[in-house]
Amino acid sequence: MTESLSFIFLNAVLANNFVLALFLGLCPFLGVSGKLDTAIPMGLATMFVMLVSSVCAYLINIVLVTFEIEFLRLIAYIAVIASAVQLVEMALKKLSPALFRSLGIFLPLITTNCAILGLALFQTFKEYNFTQSLVYAIGAGIGFILAIVLMAGLREKLELSTMPSITQGAAVSLMLGGLLSLSFMGFAGLGG
Amino acid sequence: MSKRSNDSITWGTFSEGLWRDNPVFVMLLGMCPVLAVTNSAINALAMGLATTFVLLASGVLISLLRHSIPKQVRIATYIVIIATFVTIVDYAIQAISLDLYNALGAFIQLIVANCMILGRAEAYASRNRPLKSLTNALGMGAGFTIALLCLGVVREVLGAGSLFGIDLFGPRFEPWVVMILPAGGFIVLGAWLLLFEWIKQRKERLDLEAAAETR
Numbered sequence: 001m002t003e004s005l006s007f008i009f010l011n012a013v014l015a016n017n018f019v020l021a022l023f024l025g026l027c028p029f030l031g032v033s034g035k036l037d038t039a040i041p042m043g044l045a046t047m048f049v050m051l052v053s054s055v056c057a058y059l060i061n062i063v064l065v066t067f068e069i070e071f072l073r074l075i076a077y078i079a080v081i082a083s084a085v086q087l088v089e090m091a092l093k094k095l096s097p098a099l100f101r102s103l104g105i106f107l108p109l110i111t112t113n114c115a116i117l118g119l120a121l122f123q124t125f126k127e128y129n130f131t132q133s134l135v136y137a138i139g140a141g142i143g144f145i146l147a148i149v150l151m152a153g154l155r156e157k158l159e160l161s162t163m164p165s166i167t168q169g170a171a172v173s174l175m176l177g178g179l180l181s182l183s184f185m186g187f188a189g190l191g192g
Numbered sequence: 193m194s195k196r197s198n199d200s201i202t203w204g205t206f207s208e209g210l211w212r213d214n215p216v217f218v219m220l221l222g223m224c225p226v227l228a229v230t231n232s233a234i235n236a237l238a239m240g241l242a243t244t245f246v247l248l249a250s251g252v253l254i255s256l257l258r259h260s261i262p263k264q265v266r267i268a269t270y271i272v273i274i275a276t277f278v279t280i281v282d283y284a285i286q287a288i289s290l291d292l293y294n295a296l297g298a299f300i301q302l303i304v305a306n307c308m309i310l311g312r313a314e315a316y317a318s319r320n321r322p323l324k325s326l327t328n329a330l331g332m333g334a335g336f337t338i339a340l341l342c343l344g345v346v347r348e349v350l351g352a353g354s355l356f357g358i359d360l361f362g363p364r365f366e367p368w369v370v371m372i373l374p375a376g377g378f379i380v381l382g383a384w385l386l387l388f389e390w391i392k393q394r395k396e397r398l399d400l401e402a403a404a405e406t407r
Binding site: 020021022023024025026027030071074075078079082108109111113114116117118121122125165169170171172173174175177178179181182185 | 220221223224225227228267268271272275276278279282283298301302304305306307370373374375376377378379381382383385386389393
């Protein structure tokens, strides 16, 4: 409860980056990181859903605790996230159909992005208050964008280089993820 | 794939998930728990079994209800069904072993967000009879568990020098700590994928050579 806001923020962005240290949200991280043009909007959409669901999860948790029905937490959270994703999907379809098409299947799949459910669960476990939850969500969102954009940049560079035929595909992306994760380990203890 | 329309349960229904459509190594689904909890073999096994249970139970239930779920709200329905079973597993593990529960942390609850389970519900359970879905889910679950074990064993042996908590190399072994850290997860899975790709390409090349010789 005593964690300062700057600590929570730095922690979520760098030291405990959701993708590279906690392994949350790997599906879009590996799936949509092929090009920068799709990686950035995907990151932004995820961050938006994170914010909405973080606020909703905070409110829902209060209700659940008041009525002592915490066993419904998981079901309630996932329902809220699914509706938030639906909202983003409709907004995007209206505002930018081209982007909507390029994100494809991964947009509805934000629902099953564990980073978002994970965020909602972690903020509940850590008993963050409202401001702390909000900062945590923003940090996690920025961390996700950072990871996916770095990855997309690396993969775009990789497209231009010649590689042995067996590394074509997911294997090399995973190796890259490993290296990124290694470098993010350097942030451990930051902001403490 | 052509056997999909056929209603009979064959060995293929089960074995599909083990190798050809292995959820982890081939389809790259459900990656988050795959990498997050495989820092030891026992965690990997527990996670695999928990996921298999949810896969089986939700598969059968969705398959039973497949004619009564309206098309428009099917995804939401699947998610709620899955979330129910995950809650059950969550409380069950908490009751059976608190140590294991603490080791797996939030990742038991995050089974809900495992895209493999939702993917199976949408692509298989909602289109097939309960018994067939059950067989397929069993295969998928087994494939998932085996894949988790592949990672868990390698990471625990290299990173901690033990297997299922049993010390292997004695006290003089210097553990390769990075393997049980997050970075190791990515690298070990990448290495497994490289191995499988190599085997596949080698087999293709040998087949081609064999075909050329017979001609």
